[in-house]
Amino acid sequence: MTTYESYVTQYGQVKKIDAFAYLSYLHDHPQEPRKHGKVVLVTADTPLKASRGEGKTTTTIALIDALRARGVDAAAVLRQPSMGITAAGSKGGASGGGKASLTHPELIDWGLCGEMAAIAAAQNLLVAFAEKAVDDGRLDTIAVPRVSETPSRSLRQIAVDRGKGDVPERTVLTPTCELMQIVVLSRSMEEIAQRVSEMVAGSFEGKPVVFGDFIDLWRITNILGDAVKPALTETKQGSPVYVHCGPFANVSIGIPSLVSVELACALHDVVVVEAGYGTDAGAQKWLDIAAREFGAQWPAAAVVVTRATTWRDDPKLSWRYPFHINRLERLGLAAFPLVNLWEGEDDQVGQLRQQAADLGFRTPIIGNLFRDGGDALAEQLDAFIEALEQHDDASVRGDESLDSHRGMDTVDDIKWIIRSAYGVPAGRVLLREGFEQSLGNARELCASLGKDLDDMVVVAVKSPATMTDDDSAAEQDRSVTLKKVEVHAGAGLVQVNLTSSLTTPMPKIV
CATH class of the missing domain: 3.30.1510.10 (Domain 2, N(10)-formyltetrahydrofolate synthetase)
Structure with a gap:
């Protein structure tokens, strides 16, 4: 008799799962018991600095621990970090922190299973x-x-x-x-x-x-034999966590593998998926690439993480967090603001709640997750759990169609992304000298391959810490400059570079 355990191999301190084979088995045997878990997307405010995360992984771990404490069968799917940046010190670890961390964080930060x-x-x-x-x-x-x-x-x-x-x-x-x-x-x-x-x-x-x-x-x-198999580890509280594929949602797609999320959804009722950097990066790519173009599940809800300091302390950038929350709500997603407190900020909770109310947010979830882990969240999840229970996959998804954009003119598509995800209208999208030649070269390359550039899925390549050419500019002055185009014909993607970005960022000295 074939069972799930037949597809699991112990690999040191973690397990590896042959997700391709297991999901194929479930597809061919629809009578087999399986779950159809709902996806929750954990994303974040655009960080003030690319080297300082807002705490998405810590939040993801604390959230599944809290959900399981409330009797919900929840699991998380994380991206494997880039050892050259994360483990070298630019962002700290990528396996949570404090009470909201994994049992073997060193495995995640230093290469997992290779x-x-x-x-x-x-x-x-x-x-x-x-x-x-x-x-x-x-x-x-x-x-x-x-x-x-x-x-x-x-x-x-x-x-x-x-x-x-x-x-x-x-x-x-x-x-x-x-x-x-x-x-x-x-x-x-x-x-x-x-x-x-x-x-x-x-x-x-x-x-x-x-x-x-x-x-x-x-x-x-x-x-790639073992590399395509998601790894299964757990939090310090014993909650299951799947880890697969790479980060960098600013210069790539920065999301976990689609098969790792499908696997988790077959095994659990709620699957919390971490997407890279801010809502303008990883969440945009889960929604517009994974879900819209590659058939991944549209989330039932989103948690948008921020630090209290990021949210409030730079007036010129204070527009970004409300923009992210409101955009997701317009897409039909129940977007829950979550403030990840630093030590010494507990006395600010009342003020933060009032600011959230003034902005028309849902009641924010607030806690020091490093110190308290899931214990900080468990009693605050009533509205969140209710939103998950009420979610209907067949419901209208906000004010946007989920129809594929394949076939749309590539420049029109990137302008659509810029308007939707960054709030900059098409009239303020600029073309740097050389962009049109780069675009023409890309069209010629695709034609030589018997493909159409407009059938490629657009990937925005940008700075992780900015949404526009200058986020501190007044709304009517914000622009986005298109710089070059690069075709990834095998992946079916066309990368469009805008704002600033590096494909070889450097670690900081610590």
């Missing part, structure tokens, strides 16, 4: 194949970047001497690479193989060449 390393090895092997193809006269340029978990800005642009002239190459962080995006979005090994085959290796005599033209794809899928 998923990130396996994806890096597979993408770097693709680059090695591309380099060999140059030697063999099958390529004369290389398009796919090398990846590294250790940031090095000296590697952003490099040139390799082939004896017949230098061949430009570059290096990006592993979570930002196309192969990571493919693993996040795919629901089977066959889909991964097909997407890898459509990745652009480079060009020959001006024509793009894809990896499917000259490599055996099993070499790549074999490396």
Whole structure:
């Protein structure tokens, strides 16, 4: 008899789950018992600094502990952190903190079970194949970047001497690479193989060449064998937590793998999904990429995390948190503000509640989650649990259609995102010199591959700490500048760079 345990393997201090196989089994055996959990999205205010998070992971862990204390079968799905940034000290850990943390945070912060390393090895092997193809006269340029978990800005642009002239190459962080995006979005090994085959290796005599033209794809899928399996760990309070795929919702998609969330929904009643950076980044990408374009579940509710200081202490940026809350409410999401207190801020709770009431928010959830964990939240969740119980997937989802944007003009699509997620109308979207040429090159590349750029899913690449060119400007003066376009044909994505962003950010010295 096949059971869920048949798909689980103990892997050191955590478990690995063959989600592809288990979900396929459930699909083929609809009579088998399973759950249909509701998704809750944990997102945040846009942080004042990219290097200081608002506490999404701490909140996610405290929230599932509190829900389970209230008798709700809840689990969390977290993104695996980037070791080169998180564990090196730029953001602290990515496994919660204090009472709201995981049993083995060091595993999460320092590479878990090697998923990130396996994806890096597979993408770097693709680059090695591309380099060999140059030697063999099958390529004369290389398009796919090398990846590294250790940031090095000296590697952003490099040139390799082939004896017949230098061949430009570059290096990006592993979570930002196309192969990571493919693993996040795919629901089977066959889909991964097909997407890898459509990745652009480079060009020959001006024509793009894809990896499917000259490599055996099993070499790549074999490396990814365990990397595609979500890891299962738990909080200090014993609540289940699934961890899979990479961060960086500003320069990539920054969400857990779709299959890890589907797995959790098959096993639990409420699944709390963490999305990267602020609502303008990870939440925008869960809603507009995962749900709108790739069939992921639309959330039943959202929790929008902020620090008391972020919310209140910079008047020029104080518009951002209410903007995020109100945007999610307009989308039909019950958006609950959550203030994650620092030590010494308990006496501000009354003032924070009054400010939330003045802004028309739902009653905020407030607590020092590092110190108190889920105990700080359990008695504040009545309205939240009621919203989950009342949620109906068939209900009208606010003032936006969930129809796919594939086929929409790419520039119109990014302008739609900018208006919806950043509050800047199309008339104040600017084009930097060279953008139109970059757009034209992208259209030509897609046409050479037999694809249409407008059928690609748009990924906004931006600064994590800003929504516009200058968030401190008056509303009528805020603009967004489009800078360049990059096609990820295998992933089915087109990245549009705007504001400022780095694909190799550096850790701070601690």
